[in-house]
Amino acid sequence: MQASGWLAYAVVIEVAIKLPNADPLRTDLLHLLVDVVTGIAVSFGLRAIYLRSWSFHLLWRFSLGIGGIVIGSSFWTYMKWISLLALQGQPGFYISWYDFGTWQLASVGILLAWTGSYFGIKYYLLLQRENRRTYEAMAQAKEAQIRMLHYQLSPHFMFNALNSISTLVHLEQNKSAATMLDQLAKFLRYSLDIDPLALIPLQMEVEAMQNYLSIEQTRFGDRLAVEFQIEPEVAQALVPSMLLQPLVENVIKYVISPSIDGGKIAIAAKAESDSLVITVVDDGPGIAEGANGEVNISGGIGLQNIASRLDTLFGNRGSIDLSNLPQGGAQVRLCIPLQYGHSKVVA
Template identity: 35%
Template sequence: MLDVISAEAFKSRFGWPLLKRRADYQFLLLQILGWTTLTVISFLSLTLWYKQDQLQMNYTLHTLVQSMLGVLVSWPLRGLFKGLWDEKAVKRLFGISLGIILASALWTVSRIISFMAMTEEREVWLDFGGWIWGSIIIFIGWTSLYHGIKYYQLWLAEREELGELVAKNREIQLHRSRAELVARNAQLKMLRYQLNPHFLFNTLNAVSALITMNDANRANSMIVQLSNFLRYSLDNDPEQLVALEDEIRAVDLYLNIEKTRFGERLRIEMDVDPASRSVYVPSLILQPLIENSVKYAIAPQEKGGKVSIVTRLEESYCAIQVSDSGNGGAELEAGRLFSENSESRLGVGLRNTIDRLENFYGRDYVFKVTSSDSGGLSIILRIPLTSDVNAPQAVASITSDTLERC
C-alpha cells in the first residue's frame, strides 16, 4: 500500500535534504577549486621561485599538503559564520575576526610542522610572524569570498522570489481585470435594457387604443415602427459604439412612434451637423433624453410642445443638445429637478445615461442640464471624438457648473 504524505511532509523529507546536500556539494567544490588555485599560485610564486636551482619533490608536495590542511582548517568556519549570520553586527564582526585569527594560527602551525617534517628545514619557527601574516591574509580572502558568494546567492533567491511575487500579482491583476470587465459588461447590458420598458408599455397601450378605435392602419404602422426600433435596440451591443448617423435613424424610428401617439401635439426640430454624423457614440444614448422630454414636456401639455435636437463638432468633442418647450426651466430654478422623488425629471433613463457615459468614457464627458430658450429643459452632452468603434477614449475631467449627479 502506498504511503500518502502531505506537501509539507514531502518538502521536509525530500526538499530540504536535497537542497542541503546540493549546498554541501557546492561548498566542497568551491573549497577544492579555491585551495587548488592557492597551491598553483604558491608553487609558481614561492616554491619554484626560491628553489630554482635545487627544486625537490618534497617542497612541491608541501604546497599540496598545506592546501589540504587549509581545506580541513577552513571547513569549520562555514558552521561558525552560519551560526553568526543572524547576530548583531558587532557580535558578528567579533566572531568572524576571532575565527579568522584562530584558523590562521592553526593553519600556520600545521603548515610549519608539516614543512619541517617533509624537508630538512629546522629554523622555520623563527619566521613564524611572516607565516601567520600570510595565513591571515589568505583567510581574510577566504572569508570575503564566502560572504560574497553567500550574499550573491541570497540576492538570486530574493530576485527569484520577487519575480514569483510579480508574476503572481500580475496573474491576480489579470483575473481582477477580467472580473471587472465581466461586471462592467453586465452593468452596461443592464443599464441599456432598462431604457425601454416604459416606452414599450406606452406604445402597446397606444396600439391597443388604436385597435379599439378601429384604426387598423395606424395600429399596424405603429407595430411595424416599434418592431424596427426594437430590432435596432437588440441588434446593437450596448458595449459597442455606433455612428451618430445610426443613432439619428433610431431617434427617427422612436419619434415616428411617438408622432403616432401624439399627432400634431408633438413638433420636432432637427439640426444635425453633417460632420458629426460619422462620430461614434454609445448605442441608444439619445433615446432616453428624448423620451424624457416627451414624457415631461409634451404628454402633460394639452397643446403639446416642441422637441429639438442639435449636434455640433467642437474641437475634440461632439456636442449634442436635446431641448424641449416644457416647464423644466422653472423646475430647475426651483431645485426640484434633481430631487430623489420618483416623479423627478431625472428619472431612471437619464440616470442610466450618466452611468453608461461614465462606463464608456471615465470622466472625459459632459452631461449638462440647463434651461432652454423656450423655458423648458435643455440637456447637453459633450462626447470625446473617436473613430474606433471598440475603443472609446477616457480620463479627463467634467466641466459643468450645472452638472448634477445621482
C-alpha cells in the same frame, strides 16, 4: 535567465580571478566547470525549497530560505575546494581556511543575490497576475452593468409603445395601429441587434430616433414637431447605442403628452474641442427647480440610466446636464469624448 546569469558568472570568474592567477588552462576550465555546474545545481535545489515553502508562513519561509542558503553555499564551496585540490595534484598544495572562508562568503553573497532575484521576479509575476485578475473582474462587472442599464430601457419603452397601440386599436384606428406596429418592430430590431457594449456612429443612432419618433408621431400627429441639427462632421462620431431614446421619451411623456397643443423637440449635435456635445431641447414649461434653483436628474429613471452609462463608459469625460432655458423649455446636454472609427465594443 538562469543560463544568462550563470554564463555571466563564469565570465566574471574567468576574467577577473582565474586568468590573473595564471592557472593552467585545463585545470582552470575544469575547475570553472565544476564551480558553475555545482552553483546551478544548488540554485535549482533552492528553487525547489522555495516552491515547497511558498504556502508556509512568512517566518517559516524566511527560515528555510536562510537555511537553504547556508547549506547550499557550504556545499558549493566544499565542491570548489576539493575539486581544486584534486585538479592541482601537486604535493604539498593546500588551501587555507582563510581562503575557504573567503569562498564561503562569496558563495553566500551570490546565492543571496540569486534568492533576491528569484523572489523579486516571483512577486512581480504574482502582482501582474493579480492586476490582470482585477482588471478582468472590473471589465466583467463593467460589461454586466452596461448590459443591465441598456436592457433596462426595453421594458419601459415597450410598455409605452404597446399602450399607445392599444389606444389606437380601441379608437378603431387600425391603419395607424398597423403602421405603428411595423415601426415598432423596426425599432425593436435595432435595439435588440445592437450590442449594448458597442459605440456606434451618431448617424445610426439618429436614424433609429427618427424611426422611434415616427412611432410617436403616429400617435400624436401634428402635436409633435421634431427638428434635427446634426453637423456633418460629427455624423460618424461614435456614441453609446440607445443614448437618445430615454431623453426623447421624457420630452414626450412630460411635455408633449400633457399639452393640448403638443410641442417641439430639437435634437442637435456638434463638436466642441475634443468633445461631442448633443443637446435635446423642448419648448415646454421647463423642469421644476429645487430650493436652491438647481435642476437635477434624480427624478427620472431614463436620465439616471444615461448618467450611469456615461460614468461607466467614460468616467469624468462624460457628463449629462439639465437646465431651463431663458425663453422657456428645458435642455438636456450630453458631453462625451469625440472619437471616430468603426463600431466598437467598450468593456
